[in-house]
Amino acid sequence: MRGAELVARGTATLSAAGVPDAGRDARRLLAHVLKVPPGRLTLFLPEPVDPDLEEIFSAMIQRRxxxxxxxxxxxxxxxxxxxxxxxxxVLDPRPETETLIEAALAEPFASVLDLGTGSGCILLTLLSEREGAVGVGIDLSDAALNVAFWNRNALNLEGRADLRAGCWCAPLDAADSFDLIVSNPPYIARSEMAGLAPEVREYEPRMALTDEADGLSAYRAICACAPGHLEPGGRLIVEIGPTQGADVAALMAGAGLRGITVITDLDGRDRVVIATQEAKTG
Structure with a gap:
């Protein structure tokens, strides 16, 4: 069967299963099976596909x-x-999180702490974009840290990114301080979990999605510990759910942080909250 026919058949199967963007996913999976860049798949669609690869593609379509x-x-x-x-x-890196990256890169920093680093995509992106900066990533999950280690080494950042196991700021020494602290913590309330897409609810790590409470527990913990590890004038930047801006801003204010700003994503939804540690005077 030719590639174009496989894509059409895969798209029909995914559409019948209610998968959003079925055609896009069918093309991405065929590109993966054929080991070609997704942007060049069109060149291969008129060609016959090896029966063994066709079988692999069909199995992937069924799983999708x-x-x-x-x-x-x-x-x-x-x-x-x-x-x-x-x-x-680990959580899938999402386009919305790029809002946090852009906010972090808007000002200089030489050291960064990523709380709940997961795949490492936030920490390692910031270090890749800011030459010479160093950072620490912390995660409670050893399995997630294994993924972060792999991504760190693939980017040749072994000497600039320290990955530690533990809960929020617990693995830090009292003297550890940073220009920038970032986090994309679990912010989905337990009551909201049932409404998530099956791809998220059933296949992504639950502990990275929800605090099993009101969705604000992680921010309370971060606001309790992070200011003590911020340099004067340093920034705390967190990703939030679209209804949490006011609550997270209040937690940051209660922690003594200043200059609190809520930033929206490309869809106009509240997505990031930024606060600054007061600079020393005198």
Missing amino acids: AARVPVSHLTGRRQFYGRDWLVTPD
Whole structure:
């Protein structure tokens, strides 16, 4: 069967299963199976596909129809222009998180702490974009840290990114301080979990999605510990759910941070909250 026919058949199967953007996913999976860049797949669509590869593609389509995320089938995900290893042990890097990256890069920093680093995509992107900067990534999940280690080494950042296991700021020494602290913590309330897409609810790590409470527990913990590790004038930047801006801003104010700003994403939804540690005077 030719590539174009496989894409058409795969698209029909995914559409019948209710998968959004079925045609896009069918093309991405065929490009993965054929080991060609997705942008060049069109060149290969008129060509016959080897029967063994056709069988692999069909199996992937069936798994995608069961709502397994494409990234779990291919093991890769694009984020901020780079290719990342992802597994079921980490959240998929999402385009919305690039709002946090842009906010962080808007001002200078030489050191960065990433709380709940997961795949490492935030920390490692910031270090890749800011030559000479160093950073620490912390995660409670050893399995997630294994993915972050792989991504760090693939980007040749071993000497600039220190990855540590633990809960929020606990693995830090009292004297550790940073110009920038970032986090994309679990912010989905337990009551909201049932409404998530199956790809997220059933296949991404639950501990990275929800605090099993009101969705604000992680921000309370971060606001309790992060200011003590911020340099004077340093920034705390966190990703939030679209209804959490006012609550997270209040937590930051209660922690003594200043200059608190809520930033929207490209869809106009509240997505990031920034606050600054007061600079010393005198």
